[in-house]
């Protein structure tokens with residue numbers, strides 16, 4: 650990035666995701682890369698996002714077909730992942746009759762209606778019944794961990810850090826409650842989730858990436874700078890470790906673009922809260938919490954840690 654764009658952003662190190670221990674397997678503690686090094690260099694790994702490029706997952710693994718001039722924004726589970734946030738935060742229909750696969754199908758169609766390429770991914774690790782996207786394969790565990798009394802304080806702390814002044818306790822509690830209701834019938838709700846990529850491939854041919862290798866994410870980068878996204882391939886090539894990337898700005902943009910919510914509409918805040926809550930719960934489910942968190946924000950914006 651040139652000097653001018655460099656001056657407009659700031660990288661804030663927020664320390665380790667937790668001082669406790671999260672239930673996931675990915676360990677981020679082995680890297681020797683310093684916090685200062687990330688703060689100095691991270692901006693060089695952000696590029697302009699392409700509006701029409703396939704939505705990407707937060708997964709930091711190598712994507713052999715990634716085109717840096719056409720990078721889509723990152724969110725857990727790609728476009729299908731947004732369906733669960735909509736279900737927990739916004740949908741007023743009876744949760745007891747819903748299924749994830751129907752919700753995801755509706756979400757994929759909504760993306761298509763607005764000429765957004767939905768996007769999702771599998772991986773090259775053969776395993777039966779799994780699509781290879783941790784955010785989709787582990788959805789039941791994600792909802793379980795989000796509502797687990799052992800993790801709830803930690804979860805709230807991280808969500809509050811990321812949403813900062815936008816954090817609303819009432820929204821947080823409402824979505825947590827919805828997650829608990831969903832958890833009570835998660836067997837039925839998540840039945841057939843593995844078919845979601847078939848639906849995606851059918852509706853948006855070529856929008857599914859196949860990521861390579863195993864998880865080695867040592868960092869979590871949350872990006873608040875609109876219309877920019879993380880070049881995950883280039884970062885892992887340069888640093889030898891991977892990082893989860895979440896474009897939080899995109900969750901806000903989608904609340905307006907996909908559903909037409911104005912920022913003053915209660916549903917806008919609820920969708921964004923649900924998205925951030927599920928992202929944090931996904932990280933809790935995939936990692937042991939030793940990853941260091943960095944927030945990339947516009948220079949004129951501050952954040953309380």
Ligand SMILES: [Zn+2]
Pocket residue numbers: 706707708725726727770781782783784785
């Ligand atoms: Zn994924």
